[in-house]
Amino acid sequence: MRKLKTVVCGSTFGQFYLEALSRDKEHFELCGLVAGGSERSEKCAENYGIKLYNGIRALPEDIDLACVVLRSNVLGGKGTELAVELMKKGIHVLQEHPIHPKDLIFCYRTAKESKVFFKTGNLYANLPEVKKFTRCAQELNRRQKPAYINVRMAAQVSYPGIEILMQAMGSIHKWSLKSSVKDNGPFVILSGTLDDIPVTFEIHNEIYPQDPDNHMYLLHSISFVYKSGRLTLEDTFGPVIWNPRMHVSTELYERGKVTGSFPEYMKEVSASVLGEFEGCSFQRLMEEVWTQAVLGDALSMRGFVLEEENYACKAQREIMCSQIWNEITKDMGYAKMIENCRHCVVTAKELEAVIEAAE
Structure with missing residues (x-):
């Protein structure tokens, strides 16, 4: 070999x-x-x-x-x-x-x-939870057309954010951005349509010039809303959550009592973390998860080079991704420069202590 x-x-x-x-x-x-x-x-x-x-x-x-x-x-x-x-x-x-x-x-x-x-x-598209989200979204899309899409991300990672969105949708043939809200906090809000599906982008558009790759409020969080429920990539590193749509039949009220027999769909839990998920430290993300995702990109490139795979479709998708990203960046405008940033740490244990104290 x-x-x-x-x-x-x-x-x-x-x-x-x-x-x-x-x-x-x-x-x-x-x-x-x-x-x-x-x-x-x-x-x-x-x-x-x-x-x-x-x-x-x-x-x-x-x-x-x-x-x-x-x-x-x-x-x-x-x-x-x-x-x-x-x-x-x-x-x-x-x-x-x-x-x-x-x-x-x-x-x-x-x-x-x-x-x-x-x-x-695009290492982000190779991350395990992102791949899980895109696979689930593609399956749901085969059953139902999304009613609405919400995308939250930082400006620094908006390009891979569009790539994740394209993979989740399968393809994007047309798009338009119709309105924007700026200068009202750290996030710029853009709304429009992707293949006639309403979409809202909430983009953190601030940069600390002395450390431009840090101080983002989030990387990516994407929700696809369907008639049957909501599929969410809560964070770039997961989890992927499914929230079935709540529906209480009027027939249940007719019996005059809230207890009794219920249809099977009401026995589903209100939120499910899909697949196996265990949060990992940022140290492990750097040492293992990101590195493995980068290797996935390199191996994909190796397939093109040695196996002469047809990458015309890949090239077209990349150009379309860049075009959408370019239009979004024009609409959201220049990033606001911020000063005196420092890293603040609050651990989960501290918050768990608050909950325990209240019980």
């Missing part, structure tokens, strides 16, 4: 890629880190026993795959330019989101001209 000789570009979030690829020596050979030569980059190269490259010109000619984990052009970085240069050198590219739709189309065009594969990474 041929291993893909792989390099990682970027040493911040790129550390998850380094860890993921180093764990799968059957499918990947981690050959180096492309970074600016900071102390952090030197530590990464030393920790994983790989060579540190200050630019792609110094890369060996036999590199198969590059994971570009740098800010793209739309975020003021040079990730997209680097991805294009790598593809022109005959290297397949897996690039971290978000990517502007025009840049994304250009990347796919470059990949075709260079006879390589290109793909955007």
Whole structure:
């Protein structure tokens, strides 16, 4: 089985890629880190026993795959330019989101001209609870059309949020945003339709410039509302909850007594956590869950490269995702810059003590 000789570009979030690829020596050979030569980059190269490259010109000619984990052009970085240069050198590219739709189309065009594969990474879609939610939503969609969708997310992770939404719906053929509420707290509220289904986006649109990847009130929380109930991805890391719709037949009141026999559907519990779920620490999320999700993206890319899987549909979905994301970001406007942020900790044990004290 041929291993893909792989390099990682970027040493911040790129550390998850380094860890993921180093764990799968059957499918990947981690050959180096492309970074600016900071102390952090030197530590990464030393920790994983790989060579540190200050630019792609110094890369060996036999590199198969590059994971570009740098800010793209739309975020003021040079990730997209680097991805294009790598593809022109005959290297397949897996690039971290978000990517502007025009840049994304250009990347796919470059990949075709260079006879390589290109793909955007989205570890969130590979997370266990997200996959559970999308599978359940797809099954419910086959039975009933959603009556309403609510999406809550942070602006920093809105791009993968759209990808999760697209997977849950199966496909999105048309969309429109009709109204917005801004400057009324930390969340921007957008409303519109996705394939004629009413949808509301509640987006936390604040950024602390000194630490832009933190201080989000949430990552993702998505609810699909049906005539039969409500399916909710409570958090990016779960749980997935099913709330059957409450229905009390008028016939039950006719008997003049609230006790007695009830129909089977009223014996269902009012809320169910679907599948096996156990909350895990943020430490385990970083060390295991995120790393495994990143590896899932890399293995998907490997399938395109070695098995020459047809990825035309995937490319079309990615472009549509980028277009929807771009429209949403335009409507929600620039993020509000906030100051003097610090991390606050309240443990579940503290809250449980409040409950116990009240009993």
